[in-house]
Amino acid sequence: MSDMTSTADAPRSPGRPRSIRADEAIIEATLDLLAEGSTIEALSIEAIAARAGVGKATIYRRWAGKDALLLDALRRLKGVLPQPEGHSVRDDLVLLVGAIGQNVDPRAAKIMPCLVPEVNRSPDHFRLYQNIIAPRRQLMREVLRRGISEGFIRPDIDLEVTMALLTGPMLIQRVLQWNPELDERTLPGQVVDAVLAGIQAH
Amino acid sequence: MSDMTSTADAPRSPGRPRSIRADEAIIEATLDLLAEGSTIEALSIEAIAARAGVGKATIYRRWAGKDALLLDALRRLKGVLPQPEGHSVRDDLVLLVGAIGQNVDPRAAKIMPCLVPEVNRSPDHFRLYQNIIAPRRQLMREVLRRGISEGFIRPDIDLEVTMALLTGPMLIQRVLQWNPELDERTLPGQVVDAVLAGIQAH
DNA sequence: CACATACGATACGGATCCGTTCCGTATCGT
DNA sequence: ACGATACGGAACGGATCCGTATCGTATGTG
Numbered sequence: 001m002s003d004m005t006s007t008a009d010a011p012r013s014p015g016r017p018r019s020i021r022a023d024e025a026i027i028e029a030t031l032d033l034l035a036e037g038s039t040i041e042a043l044s045i046e047a048i049a050a051r052a053g054v055g056k057a058t059i060y061r062r063w064a065g066k067d068a069l070l071l072d073a074l075r076r077l078k079g080v081l082p083q084p085e086g087h088s089v090r091d092d093l094v095l096l097v098g099a100i101g102q103n104v105d106p107r108a109a110k111i112m113p114c115l116v117p118e119v120n121r122s123p124d125h126f127r128l129y130q131n132i133i134a135p136r137r138q139l140m141r142e143v144l145r146r147g148i149s150e151g152f153i154r155p156d157i158d159l160e161v162t163m164a165l166l167t168g169p170m171l172i173q174r175v176l177q178w179n180p181e182l183d184e185r186t187l188p189g190q191v192v193d194a195v196l197a198g199i200q201a202h
Numbered sequence: 203m204s205d206m207t208s209t210a211d212a213p214r215s216p217g218r219p220r221s222i223r224a225d226e227a228i229i230e231a232t233l234d235l236l237a238e239g240s241t242i243e244a245l246s247i248e249a250i251a252a253r254a255g256v257g258k259a260t261i262y263r264r265w266a267g268k269d270a271l272l273l274d275a276l277r278r279l280k281g282v283l284p285q286p287e288g289h290s291v292r293d294d295l296v297l298l299v300g301a302i303g304q305n306v307d308p309r310a311a312k313i314m315p316c317l318v319p320e321v322n323r324s325p326d327h328f329r330l331y332q333n334i335i336a337p338r339r340q341l342m343r344e345v346l347r348r349g350i351s352e353g354f355i356r357p358d359i360d361l362e363v364t365m366a367l368l369t370g371p372m373l374i375q376r377v378l379q380w381n382p383e384l385d386e387r388t389l390p391g392q393v394v395d396a397v398l399a400g401i402q403a404h
Numbered sequence: 405c406a407c408a409t410a411c412g413a414t415a416c417g418g419a420t421c422c423g424t425t426c427c428g429t430a431t432c433g434t
Numbered sequence: 435a436c437g438a439t440a441c442g443g444a445a446c447g448g449a450t451c452c453g454t455a456t457c458g459t460a461t462g463t464g
Contacts, residue, residue: 013409013462014407015407015408015410016409016411016462018411019410019411019461022411022412040241044450045451046452047451049412053412054411054412055411055412055413055414056412056413056452057410057411057413057453057455058410058411058412060453061411065453066452114319114322116318116319116377116378117241117315117316119315119378120377120378120379126379130382151403154401157401161393162401164370164389168369168374168380169367169370169371171378171380172369172373173366175322176331178369178373179366181362182366187363190360190363191363191366195400197402198396198397198398198400198402199356199359199398199400200356200399201353201354201356216432216439217431217433218439218441219431219440221431221440224440246421246422247423248420255442256442257441257442257444258423259423259441259442262424267422268422
């Protein structure tokens with residue numbers, strides 16, 4: 001973003017440069033500690049430094065405080081978007097629903113529940129959360145629109161409500177273990193099929 | 203539970219009895235602080251005591267620590283079950299969905315998101331959470347069964363999946379503000395109608 | 405080489421909270 | 435009245451963490 005190496009703008013580096021290894025070690029330590037069950041505010045700079053094998057000063061040289069570090073660490077966790085195949089609308093929906101709360105980084109699943117209170121408290125976290133899920137919502141919206149244009153889905157449905165319908169059950173099960181009798185693995189298919197079919201007789 | 207006054211078991215009270223006002227002031231202070239945005243572990247016994255106008259010793263005389271106090275306070279918050287009217291299955295479902303995350307005590311809505319991490323971390327909190335929602339799930343299950351017996355709902359649906367379908371969207375919207383474009387007030391009706399109707403063409 | 409900066413480590417003063425203990429006072433039963 | 439217990443308040447030692455400063459050392463540029 002900010003450091004475009006435009007023109008002959010010399011990077012201007014008197015003295016020893018920052019260690020990239022330290023950078024990554026700090027971020028990794030933060031995510032590790034969160035994934036191991038530490039709450040956001042139980043997470044201390046001292047613990048992160050110790051875990052990363054780094055002096056506290058090395059952290060404060062890079063970030064203003066715990067919040068800034070945390071936001072950076074979470075951004076690093078964003079992951080890649082799922083890729084709908086584009087053949088079957090139903091299968092694409094199952095794929096997207098199954099990807100809810102999943103990530104290339106397995107720590108994400110453990111960390112997500114810890115962030116729920118923060119999303120409610122901090123506008124920064126709320127924005128970050130919305131930035132992460134907005135493209136995934138858009139992906140699902142496009143699949144639904146495709147289904148409509150193919151005549152597979154009724155054109156009069158409310159897209160936003162439908163997305164909530166597809167997303168909600170999976171999310172509460174992954175984040176809250178809402179109903180111990182449900183199986184996370186089969187749930188995406190069940191949800192999609194139920195939403196498509198409806199439950200009313202005739 | 204434990205203090206059944208069976209037999210002529212005199213309550214045996216030498217000395218000044220515990221103050222019921224202190225009891226309630228402590229619980230109220232705990233819930234107030236949580237509702238005002240304090241996280242579970244940012245919540246300190248000292249803050250609770252100060253807020254309640256009570257000495258710390260008065261708290262430690264009653265509870266072993268923060269966890270025990272917290273579980274007691276949350277139990278107090280349980281609230282009353284919604285009452286389906288029993289006429290229209292559709293309207294009863296709308297009522298139950300609308301009651302998700304609602305409570306006679308308005309503080310409950312603010313407190314709920316704070317508990318998500320705890321439910322994942324502590325088996326006690328998980329059990330408490332399940333104990334609170336189990337009767338509400340049962341209520342919804344009975345309404346769905348009634349709809350099936352009335353021929354209004356298809357008999358081949360998966361009840362647990364259907365309940366997740368009805369509950370999930372409302373819960374993520376109340377707890378996470380999942381989609382700012384959705385309106386919490388109209389959502390229950392929209393969700394119920396969408397689940398009943400399905401979105402597939404023909 | 406000299407200089408500038410970053411490094412890990414350690415120590416610091418200040419703050420907060422823990423759980424306990426002790427006040428002087430208040431409120432019970434006998 | 436008397437003993438027993440609870441009360442609010444204050445103080446305690448210990449623990450943890452904050453954010454800063456200061457070591458001696460390492461690693462870059464000119």
